Amino acid sequence: MANLVEIKEKKDIARKTPIEVFPDPKVAVILVNQQSGASNKALVSVGDAVSIGQKIADSTERVSAPVHSPISGKVTKIEKVYNSCFSDYTEAIFIEGDGKKTKAKEIIPITEAQLKDTPNETLIKIIREAGIVGMGGAGFPTSIKLSVPKDKPIKTLIVNGAEGEPYDTADERLMIEKTENLVRGVRVIRKLLGNPKLIVVTKESKVEAIPKLQAAFGKEPDTQVVAKHLTYQQGDAAMLQKAILGYEANPDKRSYEMGTIVQNVATINAIANAVFEGEPLISRVTTLNGDDIKQPKNLLVKIGTPVSDILNANGIKSAGQVVVGGVMMGNALQSLDAPLTKRTSSIIIFSKSKAKVKKSTACIRCARCISACPARLQPSLLYEAINKGNFEKAEKLWAKDCIACGSCSYVCPAGLPLTSTIRSIKG
Amino acid sequence: MSESSNELVVKPAPHISAPMTKTRLMQYTFFAILAVTIVSAATWSQVTTPSGWNLGLTVAIGALIAVGIAVGIDVLIGKFASDSELNVWSAMVFGLIVINCYTLGIPAMNSGQTGIPAEAPLAFFYIALIAAVGETVFKKVASTAGRKFVNPAAAAKFLVLLPAISTTFIISDHLKTGMLQVPALAGPLSPTEILGGNGGASFGTYLQGCYANPAMMASLPDIPSLMLLTKYHGWVGGASSIAVIIAGIALFVLARKYIKWKITVSYLISIAALSLIFSVIYGDADLTTRLLFEVFMGSSIFLAFFMATDPATTPLGGIGQIIFGVGLAVLTILIQTYMNFFGGALLALLIMNLTVPLLDRVNIRKPFGR
Numbered sequence: 001m002a003n004l005v006e007i008k009e010k011k012d013i014a015r016k017t018p019i020e021v022f023p024d025p026k027v028a029v030i031l032v033n034q035q036s037g038a039s040n041k042a043l044v045s046v047g048d049a050v051s052i053g054q055k056i057a058d059s060t061e062r063v064s065a066p067v068h069s070p071i072s073g074k075v076t077k078i079e080k081v082y083n084s085c086f087s088d089y090t091e092a093i094f095i096e097g098d099g100k101k102t103k104a105k106e107i108i109p110i111t112e113a114q115l116k117d118t119p120n121e122t123l124i125k126i127i128r129e130a131g132i133v134g135m136g137g138a139g140f141p142t143s144i145k146l147s148v149p150k151d152k153p154i155k156t157l158i159v160n161g162a163e164g165e166p167y168d169t170a171d172e173r174l175m176i177e178k179t180e181n182l183v184r185g186v187r188v189i190r191k192l193l194g195n196p197k198l199i200v201v202t203k204e205s206k207v208e209a210i211p212k213l214q215a216a217f218g219k220e221p222d223t224q225v226v227a228k229h230l231t232y233q234q235g236d237a238a239m240l241q242k243a244i245l246g247y248e249a250n251p252d253k254r255s256y257e258m259g260t261i262v263q264n265v266a267t268i269n270a271i272a273n274a275v276f277e278g279e280p281l282i283s284r285v286t287t288l289n290g291d292d293i294k295q296p297k298n299l300l301v302k303i304g305t306p307v308s309d310i311l312n313a314n315g316i317k318s319a320g321q322v323v324v325g326g327v328m329m330g331n332a333l334q335s336l337d338a339p340l341t342k343r344t345s346s347i348i349i350f351s352k353s354k355a356k357v358k359k360s361t362a363c364i365r366c367a368r369c370i371s372a373c374p375a376r377l378q379p380s381l382l383y384e385a386i387n388k389g390n391f392e393k394a395e396k397l398w399a400k401d402c403i404a405c406g407s408c409s410y411v412c413p414a415g416l417p418l419t420s421t422i423r424s425i426k427g
Numbered sequence: 428m429s430e431s432s433n434e435l436v437v438k439p440a441p442h443i444s445a446p447m448t449k450t451r452l453m454q455y456t457f458f459a460i461l462a463v464t465i466v467s468a469a470t471w472s473q474v475t476t477p478s479g480w481n482l483g484l485t486v487a488i489g490a491l492i493a494v495g496i497a498v499g500i501d502v503l504i505g506k507f508a509s510d511s512e513l514n515v516w517s518a519m520v521f522g523l524i525v526i527n528c529y530t531l532g533i534p535a536m537n538s539g540q541t542g543i544p545a546e547a548p549l550a551f552f553y554i555a556l557i558a559a560v561g562e563t564v565f566k567k568v569a570s571t572a573g574r575k576f577v578n579p580a581a582a583a584k585f586l587v588l589l590p591a592i593s594t595t596f597i598i599s600d601h602l603k604t605g606m607l608q609v610p611a612l613a614g615p616l617s618p619t620e621i622l623g624g625n626g627g628a629s630f631g632t633y634l635q636g637c638y639a640n641p642a643m644m645a646s647l648p649d650i651p652s653l654m655l656l657t658k659y660h661g662w663v664g665g666a667s668s669i670a671v672i673i674a675g676i677a678l679f680v681l682a683r684k685y686i687k688w689k690i691t692v693s694y695l696i697s698i699a700a701l702s703l704i705f706s707v708i709y710g711d712a713d714l715t716t717r718l719l720f721e722v723f724m725g726s727s728i729f730l731a732f733f734m735a736t737d738p739a740t741t742p743l744g745g746i747g748q749i750i751f752g753v754g755l756a757v758l759t760i761l762i763q764t765y766m767n768f769f770g771g772a773l774l775a776l777l778i779m780n781l782t783v784p785l786l787d788r789v790n791i792r793k794p795f796g797r
Contacts, residue, residue, distance in 0.1 A: 005445070166443065238795065248796040321436040328441045336435070348442070355436040361449055361514075365574065366685050366738040368447075371745075375795040380743060381787070398794045406441030413449045413685060420439030 004231040005372045005407050007166055007328070009205060014169040014289050014296035016208070019177055021300045022313070024097060028071050028304035029339035030056060031083050032091045035131075036139045037063035042093055048075045053280050054104035055129070056093055065141040066131045067342075069095055070282040070302035072102040082338040084324045084331040085139060092339065095304070109278035112184060120192050123275060130274035131281045131342070136160065136171075136235075136264035137325050139343045142271065145263075146192045148256045154193040155259040158244060159186060159268065161202035161209065164235025165326030168346040170285040171265040173298040175202065175209035178269055179216040185272030186220070189263060196261075198223040201244055203230050232328060233374040233405050237262040251375075251401045266345065281342055288314060290349030301340050307347060308336040320355025323348040328406040358415040369408035369418055375401050379408035379418040386421050399425055452685055453516035459678035460523040460664070460733055464490055467527070467666035470657050474640060476533050476546035485531060485547040486663050489554045494522030496558040504567050518562060524580040525558045527664030527729055528773070534660040535644050536636030545660070557583045575739045577780040581730075581773050609633050612705070612764040617712030618650055630716055637661075650716060654723040662770070664733065665725015675732030687736045689745055693752030694731050698722055701760045721760065726770040740780045747786035755779045 032040050038061030044050060050069040058066035076096045083090040107129055110118050128143035148154055159182070163171040175182065190198060200217050202209055202225075210227045217223050226244060234243045241260055242248050249258045266284060273279040282303055288310060289296040301310065307322060322333045324344045340347075369379035377398055385393040399422055408418040464486065472483025501518035531545050544550045561583030569575040608627025615622035618631030626633070635647045638658040648657075655668050664671060679688045702718040711717055721727060735741070735755055742748050755775050762771030 007443075007445075242795075250796045251794075319435065321442065323440075323442045326440075327443045330440055330442070332437045332440075332442060333435060334437050350436070350442070352434075357436060357438055358444060362570070363574075364449055364452075364738045365741070365743060366452070367687065367743040367748075368685050370743055371684060376792045377794055378743065378790065398797070401794045401797070404440075410441050410443065411445045411447070411684075413445075413447045413452050415444065415448070417439055419441065423439075 003371060003374050003376060004233050005411055007232045007410065010166045010289070011169050011172070011205075014167065014287055014298065015172050015206065017169075017173075017296060017298055019173050019285055019298045019300050022302070022305065022310065024071050024302055025305040025309050026097055027076070027306075028069065028073075028095045028097065028302060029081055029306055029337070030067055030069065030093045030095065030304040031081070031085070031339060031341055032057040032067065032093065033083070034067060034085050034139060034303075034341045034343065035065040035133045035141055037061070037065070037141050037144070040064060040067065042078055042091065044075050044093060046075050046077055049073070049098075050075060050095055051102040051104040053106060053282060055106060055131075055280070056095075063141055063144050065133045065143070066129065066280075067303075068131055068280040068282050069093075069104075070304050071095060071097040072100050073097040082333065082335040083341070084333060084338055085341050085343055087331055087334075105278065107274060107278040107280060109274075109276050112187075112276065115187060115191060115275075118191075123188055123192055126275050127271060129280070130270070132267060132270045132274060133281070133342050134264060135266035135270060135284060135342060135345065137329060137343050137345060142267055145255075145261070146189060148193060148261070152256050153259065154196045154256060154261055156245065156261075157186070157190060157193060157196045157198050158240060158260060158262045159198070159200040160235065160237065160240055160262050160264045161200060161206070161213070162230050162235035162240060163203070163206075163265070164230065164232035165328055165330070165346065166232065167289040167296075167348050168287050168326055169289075169296075170287045170298055170345050172206050172209055174265050174269050174285055175206065176212055179212045181272045182265065182268050183216050183220065184276055185268035185270075186217075188271055188275050189261070189268065193261060195222075196259075199244055200225045201230075201240060202227050204228055233407060236374070236403055236405060238403065239374055284340070284342065284344070286340060286344050287346040288349075289346060290319075290351070291354045292351040293349055303340055303342055303344075305340045306336070307333060307338050307340065310340070310347060311336065311349070316349055318352060319349045320352035321350040323350070328410065329404060360415040360417065363414055363416060366413060368411045368413065372407045372411045374405060374407060375403050377401060377422075379422060380416075382422050383416060383418050386425055391425055394422075394425055447682065447685055450516050452682055453514075453520050455678055455682045456733075457516060457520045457523060459674045459681075460520065460527060462674045462677075463664050463667075463670050463729070463733075464523060464527060466670040467663050470666045471532065471659065471663075474532065474642065474659055478546050478548070480547035482532055482546070482659075485550060486526065488547070489529065489531070489551060489663070490523060490526040492551055492555050493525040493558040494519050496555055497522035497525070497562040500559060500562040500567070504563075518566070521562060521566060521579055522558055524664075524734060525561060525583070526554060528580055528584055528662055528726070528734065529554055529557070530661055530770070531663055532660035533641070534637045535639060535641040536633070553587060557587045560587055576783070577777050578734055578737050578740050581734060581776050581780075585773060585777060611767060612717070613709070615710045615712070616706070616716050618716045620712065622710070622712060630720075634716075634720065650719055654719040658725060662725030662729050664729035665723075665727075668723040668725075668728045671728050671732055678732075687738060687741055687748050689748040690735045690741055690752040690755070691731045693749045694735055694756050695722065697753045697756030698727065698759060701756060705760065705764065721763070724769070726772045727759065730772045730776060735776060735779075740783060742783050742786040742789075744787065744790050744792075746791050747783075747789045750786055750789065751779055751783070754782065 040057040051072045080089040081092045132142040468483040468486040474482040497518040505513040561579040565579035610626030610630045614625035616630040702721040758775035759772040
C-alpha cells in the first residue's frame with residue numbers, strides 16, 4: 001500500500017524479555033493531570049496520609065479521569081514538575097512512602113460470573129473511578145470512549161495489538177503474559193458495546209504473542225485473531241480500521257459513528273484489573289530500551305515513579321536524550337525528575353553520540369514527505385504555508401487532518417521539522 | 428544523573444530519522460552521473476578532433492573544470508555570505524551535469540561547424556562560463572529568492588549560448604535546405620533512402636554521419652547500435668544511452684522514493700508514442716528510425732534521467748510529475764520537428780520548469796477519509 005513508510009522495529013531483545021516488577025518508589029510524584037479532557041484538582045493536602053489506590057485528584061467534569069496514589073505514605077509537597085503528557089511543568093503531588101501496604105478499597109470489583117448481570121452503568125463507573133485513559137498515548141478517558149450513544153450500534157471491536165512504535169514492546173509482553181486478563185477485559189468492553197464482533201489485531205512479527213492470542217481468544221464467540229504485516233503508521237486507530245476493515249473513516253467523525261471501537265492492549269489490561277480486581281490505574285508496563293541499552297526491559301512500574309529512579313536502578317549513568325511514549329510520537333524529557341505517567345508506554349534512551357539535533361537545511365522538493373504521509377496530506381506545502389504565516393492556506397491543505405505520526409519528518413532528507421510545524425497550528 | 432539533566436537533547440518528535448539525507452542523495456546522484464561521464468570519456472578517448480585534442484581527455488578536463496568552478500564558487504559565496512548554505516555535493520553534481528549536457532565531438536559529415544565550439548580548447552572556456560553562470564545565477568542567486576525555478580545547468584547553457592542561437596542550436600547544416608541537406612523531422616524519414624524530397628541524404632545516413640566514429644567511416648555501425656550503444660557527437664552524457672539507462676536505474680533503486688522517476692517514465696513513454704505517431708503522420712519508411720533518434724539522442728536520454736528529475740525544479744505531486752513528463756515530451760518533439768532545433772529537450776525543460784508552480788496546484792489525492 002502506498003503512503004506507508006517501513007521503519008525498523010528494533011524490538012529483537014525487548015520482545016523476548018519478560019515483564020519485571022520494578023520496586024515501589026521511595027517518593028512517588030503523581031501528576032494531577034495525565035488525561036486529555038477536563039483538568040483535575042488535588043483532593044489531598046500536604047501532610048495528609050494516603051493509602052495505595054486512594055483517589056488524590058479528580059474533576060467534576062464528565063470528560064475526565066481521576067488519579068490515585070500508587071503507594072501508601074504521606075503527602076510531602078505539591079509542586080510543579082515536568083509533565084511529558086503536555087511537554088510542560090504542571091502540578092504534581094509528592095508522596096513519601098511509609099513502606100506499609102495499606103490499601104484503599106475504593107473500587108468494589110465484581111467476579112467474572114457476575115459480569116453478565118452487572119449493569120453497564122456500574123462498569124462504566126468502575127472504569128471512570130479507576131482513572132483509566134487511553135494508554136497508547138492519547139490519554140482520552142476510556143469511560144467516555146466506551147459510553148457510546150444508544151442510537152449508534154457498534155458492529156466491531158478491534159483490539160489494537162499492533163504496537164507500531166519502534167523499540168516499544170510493553171503491549172507485546174502483555175499479550176504474551178496477560179492473555180487471559182485481556183480476554184476478561186475484552187468481555188467487559190463487548191458487554192458495554194452490545195456484543196459486537198471482535199477482531200484481535202497484531203503484527204506478524206510478534207511471533208510469541210500470536211499463538212497465545214489464538215489460543216485464548218479462539219474460545220470467544222464471533223472472534224477473529226488477525227496477525228498480519230502492519231507498518232508503524234497502521235498502529236493508528238484510523239489507519240488500522242482501513243487495514244482491517246477496508247474503509248477510511250472521516251477524520252471529523254467520532255470513531256463510533258463508523259460502528260467501530262478500537263481499543264489498545266494496555267488499556268484493556270487496565271480495565272480487567274479495575275473491574276475484576278478493584279485496582280485503579282496506578283501501575284503500567286513500560287519498555288526501557290534505546291540505542292545503547294544492552295539489556296532492554298519491560299517493567300511493571302508504579303505510575304509516579306521518577307524516570308531518574310528507573311535509570312539509576314538500571315545503571316544508566318548518562319543519556320543524551322530520553323524519550324517517553326515512543327520515538328515517533330513521544331516526548332523528549334526536559335528533566336529526568338519527570339515521573340512516569342499513565343501514557344508512558346516506553347522510556348527510550350539515546351546515547352550522547354546518537355542524540356544530536358539534526359541540522360535542517362532548505363527543502364529540496366524531493367516530495368518524499370508527500371508520498372510518506374498516510375493521511376495523504378502535502379507536508380512540504382503545509383510547512384511552507386505555515387512558515388509564511390499563511391494559515392488560511394494551511395487550513396485548505398487540511399492541516400487539521402494531520403495524525404502526528406511523524407512519518408514526514410522521519411523521511412525528510414533535509415531534516416525539516418515538518419510534523420511539529422504542522423501540529424503547531426492544529427487546534 | 429541529575430546534574431546531566433540540563434544536557435538532555437530536547438526536540439519535537441519524531442526522534443529517529445530515515446538514513447537518507449540531502450548529502451547522501453547528492454552523493455548517490457554524483458556517483459551515478461560520474462559513472463556516465465567515465466563511460467563517455469572512455470568511449471571518446473578513441474577519437475582525436477581536428478584541433479588535435481583527444482576527445483576523451485577533453486571530457487575529463489571539462490569535467491574537472493566544471494566541477495572545480497562550481498565548487499569554488501559555492502565555497503567562495505559561502506565565505507562571504509554567511510547565510511548562504513554550503514552545499515559542496517550539490518555543486519559537484521551541478522558541475523557534472525554541466526559537462527554532460529555540453530555538446531562535444533565534430534561529426535564526420537560536418538564541414539566546419541560554427542557557433543558552439545565542439546572541441547577543445549575553446550570548449551573549455553564555454554564549459555567554464557556555463558558552470559560559473561549556472562552556479563552563481565541559477566543556483567545561488569535563485570536560492571535567495573526562495574527556490575530555483577529553472578534547471579541551473581540547462582538555463583546556464585541556454586543563456587551562454589543564446590547569442591549564437593541561430594548558428595549553434597539551429598545549425599544550418601541540420602536543415603534540408605542547408606549545406607548538407609539533412610532531412611527535416613517534419614517530413615518522411617527512412618534509414619536508407621531519401622523520401623519525398625526530404626533532404627539530400629537519408630535520415631539514417633545523416634545519423635551515421637553525425638554519430639559514428641569519424642575514424643571508422645569505412646564500416647558504419649547500424650542505427651540501433653549507434654543510438655543505443657555509442658555515439659561520438661552530441662551531449663557528453665549521451666555517448667552511450669545504455670550507460671545512462673543503467674546508471675539512471677541504479678540511482679532510482681539506490682535512492683528509492685527520493686527520485687522523481689515518474690517524470691522519466693512518463694517522458695520516455697510519451698516521446699516514444701509521439702515518435703510513432705509522427706512516423707505514421709509523415710509516412711516514414713519504418714517506425715524505428717525516428718523513435719531511436721527522439722528517444723536515445725544524448726539530449727533526450729541524459730536529460731530524462733538526470734535533469735528532468737531535478738527535485739528543486741519539478742512538481743511535488745505524482746500527477747504533476749506525470750503531466751510534467753508528458754509536457755516535456757510534447758514540447759521536445761515539437762521543437763525538434765518544427766524549429767529544427769535538435770537537442771530541443773533543453774529548451775523544453777526550461778519551459779516546463781516554469782510551469783511547476785501551476786503544476787504544484789494539481790493535486791487529485793484527497794486526504795484520508797475525505
